Amino acid sequence: MPKTRLYKVTFLSQGKSIELYARRVASSELWGFVEVGELVFEPPGEGLVVDPTEERLREEFKDTRVLHLPMHAVVRIEEVSRRGTLAIRDAGSGEKIMPFPVPPRR
DSSP states (O other), X not given: OOOOOEEEXXXXXXXXXXXXXXXXXXXXXXXXXXXXXXXXXXXXXXXXXXXXXXXXXXXXXXXXXXXXXXXXXXXXXEEESXXXXXXXXXXXXXXXXXXXXXXXXX
């Protein structure tokens, strides 16, 4: 049985750097775009702890069959052996963005 490929795709969108996992990455038929398909999310209720970042991205891309990302927005595409946690980061600082309000530190 052939091994199914898994890609970690990092791209910029609206001032954020987003990391997603997908089974298919290819050149798009649209000139200047990268095609990312078969997005991979953890099945709901699988983990012991609910990851708010995963829930936010799952909701945002729930009806997406294929993403056509502009080449200049793609930061990195990695072929990986297993899926890690998803992330949304600030594009400038690289710090993770919390998908829910966090009380200010004192």
